[in-house]
Amino acid sequence: MAQQALGLIETRGLVALVEGTDAMLKAANVELVGPMMSV
Numbered sequence: 001m002a003q004q005a006l007g008l009i010e011t012r013g014l015v016a017l018v019e020g021t022d023a024m025l026k027a028a029n030v031e032l033v034g035p036m037m038s039v
Contacts (some may be wrong), residue, residue, distance in 0.1 A: 007024060008027060011017045 007030070009017060009020045009024065011020060021032065027030060
């Protein structure tokens with residue numbers, strides 16, 4: 001039974017964003033959809 005969830009990462013720096021995304025992608029079977037930027 002497949003379960004779906006939505007995970008978001010909010011950071012103030014590029015390094016934190018890259019490290020957080022890398023950890024998320026390695027920890028589970030997830031798919032990176034794309035960035036969402038807002039002001």
